[in-house]
Amino acid sequence: MENRVFPVFVPSDGKKVIVFGGGKIASRRVRSLMEFDFDVTVVSSSITEEIRDFADAGRLTYIEGRYRPSYIDDQFMVIACTDDREVNRSIGFIAKEHGCLVSVCDSKEECNFFFPAIAVNDEVTAGIVGSGRTHHITKRAAAEVRKIIEGKAY
Template identity: 45%
Template sequence: MKNKYFPFFVDLSEKQVVVIGAGSIASRRVRTLLSFADHITVVSPEATEEIAGLAAEGKIRWIKEKYSRERLADADLVLACTDHPEVNSDIHAACKCLGIPVNLCNDRTRCDFYFPGIVEKDNVVVGITASGSDHHLARQVREIISSALEKI
């Protein structure tokens, strides 16, 4: 039997979240985090229009440079979202040494945490996962919960 994931809710409002990479996966993760984290820094020489727009609006900080370990120094939470497995691996190793929880977009076996499907209504936040085994089922459950919360 596959391990089930324990739902763990954490206050990110004063935490430093660092995202290395600024492609489509990073954009999705940043979009999810915006409701929860006040201090999001994206490190990447280039970015999607969404990341660039969020930075221009002052919602996130975008550092337009390649990854370096120095960018992890003040991080409380790190997301490795590059297209380069060797860079993501280095981010993972550095975070492990520094005791920083890390999520790798290309290797779920080395993630300290996962991104659930999120449903929000007012102060109610619901996280949904099918433990990585059935994304379609998780999406269906998210839609059902979202619909139910709209009726409240």
């Protein structure tokens, strides 16, 4: 039971979430966040087409540029998804100083929560994470749960 994490489910209700980085992992996480009522900001010098589409549709705020600590001031949740180890480390450190929830995508030790694989519909929400050793197992388990919840096979 040593590696077990406990799921906590909180209302999204307009809470502020900031994502640093605009690549493949950031895009997958933004896609998940868009299923909820978060107020999302993405900070990155480049973004995927998917994030660009959300920004163009007015569903998130895009700040073209690099990470600055001051962006973290009033956030509920912070997602460090750049491909720069030192930048991600700094984001984790500053976010914890501000009492934010923070996921650092290249270091589970620097997270104070794990970003889950999500399956959601109007009735149920499932969040799945692994121990941190088993990313592919998490992915496979999530695919099965999505078949049930998003395919509404129940």
